[in-house]
Amino acid sequence: MLSPESAKIVQATLPAVGQALDEITTRFYGTMFADNPDLLRNLFNRSNQANGEQRQALAGSIAAFASMLINRPDERPDALLSRIAHKHASLGVTPDQYTIVHKYLLAAVADVLGDAVTPEVAAAWDEVYWLMAGALIAMEARLMPDEDDPWLRATVVERRSETPDTISLILKPPAPLPFAPGQYISVGVELPDGARQIRQYSLSSAPGRGDWRITVKRVRGAGPDGEVSGWLHANVKAGDELTVSRPYGDLALAEGDTPLLLASAGIGGTPMLSMLDHLVATGSTRQVIVVHADRSPADHAHRKELVNLVDALPGATLYRWYEEAGDCSCDPAPLLGHADLSGIELPPGLVAYLCGPLPFMRGVRTELLRRGVPARAVHYEVFGPDLWLGQD
Incomplete structure (x- = not known):
């Protein structure tokens, strides 16, 4: 929880910081990698740096965390930061690297905002950073093995x-x-x-x-x-x-008997295969709605396996959409076009798991919320930087 003095300053300066976050994160990464080139070569994803997605993800996470501190001060940050903590643990991020990030990130804020960053403003945002970093360090310590080499x-x-x-x-x-x-x-x-x-x-x-x-x-x-x-x-x-690494990730199938929606697109179908395989192996009778979208049957990895797993579950139903029909003797016959859940009956108490490109997941989540599925019951995984965080 932010101190009352810092909370007032962060609330007053959050709009200006938010508008400048892209410039701040660009300056931050540029100076940090110039002084520490091994971080880019050996830890950070060079492709995501080149296309700007890592900068967008960092900006979104900072904005979301600061907004939570201001608007929901009594809420624990675990749900907001869980996906980041799992990703950091899988990369082997160490606490000392947060000190390096702190140095360059706060310097970038001062460089971009100039005289607006008074000592009081700097201290308030320093508090925000260490609240976020401290929460992540604690979560990652619980996730990572107590060993010198996590690999x-x-x-x-x-x-x-x-x-x-x-x-x-x-x-x-x-x-x-x-x-x-x-x-x-x-x-x-x-x-x-x-x-x-x-x-x-x-x-x-x-x-x-x-x-x-x-x-x-x-x-x-x-x-x-x-x-x-x-x-x-x-x-x-x-x-x-x-x-x-050891296995990580917070998109983990919860046990129980609640109905499930497993919705995926493209290579995002891979975690759903693990969930379905587990349900089959444990003899589950849960109601499961499986939705998958892909470019064509030929592009759909593990297509036959998906059908076989759904067939092996007495409570499961499969819906598939392909943008191109291709050469497919699929049973049941797939639909052409993009995934559309509007015609699928959703049972009460549904818990949804989503994985795929962001436009696909946004569309599915919007439809689920429109039809009364609570936001807390919709879980997702992003391959790459989480560009959804802070835009939700």
Whole structure:
């Protein structure tokens, strides 16, 4: 909770800081990476820096946290910060790195806003930063193992081609490690230029099988080609070892008997496969509505597996939309176009899990809220920086 003095200052200056956040975060990252180039090479996602998404995500998280401190001072920040904490834990972020970020972020605020940043204003926003950083450090400490090296070496048992641009890798971790359906692992690779880059991939099969499966879509066309996905596609084969994290992620299927909506698009279907596989393995009779949208049947990774899993659940129904029909003898027959939930009956007490591109998730969430599903019952996962945070 902010001190009363700082709360007044932050409330008064939040509009000016908010309007300048893009310039502030641009200045922040530029100066921090100039002085600490290894952070960009070995921790931060270079592609997200190049396309500006990481700056947008940081700005959104700061604005959302500051607004919460002002407008909902008695609310714990855990729900707001959980997704960030899981991502940081999967990357191996350390408490001392928050001190580095603090130095450059607060300097960027002073540089951009100039004389408006009086000592009192600087102290108030310093308090905001350390409240946010302190909450994240505490959450990450609870998530991360108490070990010097948080990384593991997992053996690639099998490589499978799922679509022309998607592969799945079956990994054997060094010891059995539990995870919740819907979680992900980080994969770190050393690229040809010597940089170590890290990406997250959902575990796309059920827990308790003794191995992990990740599904990797090669990123091409929309901006820079994916550095890590391209390297994995070009180089990894059975028998290789990969550097991976333990499982993390707050999009985790809750146990119980409430009806479920699992809505995904594109490669966002991977955490839903893990949830469905788990429901089948545990003999669940829950009512499950499965919605998936994709470019075409040929682009839909694990298409037949999805149908088989839904068929194995007595309470499950599948709805699919494809932008292009392609050559598909699909049963049940898919719909053409974009996903539209308006004609699907939603049972009371529904809990929804969403994963896919932001426009898809925004559309689904808007429809769910319009039809009375409470916001607290809608959970989502974003591949990459969370550009939704602060815009919701």
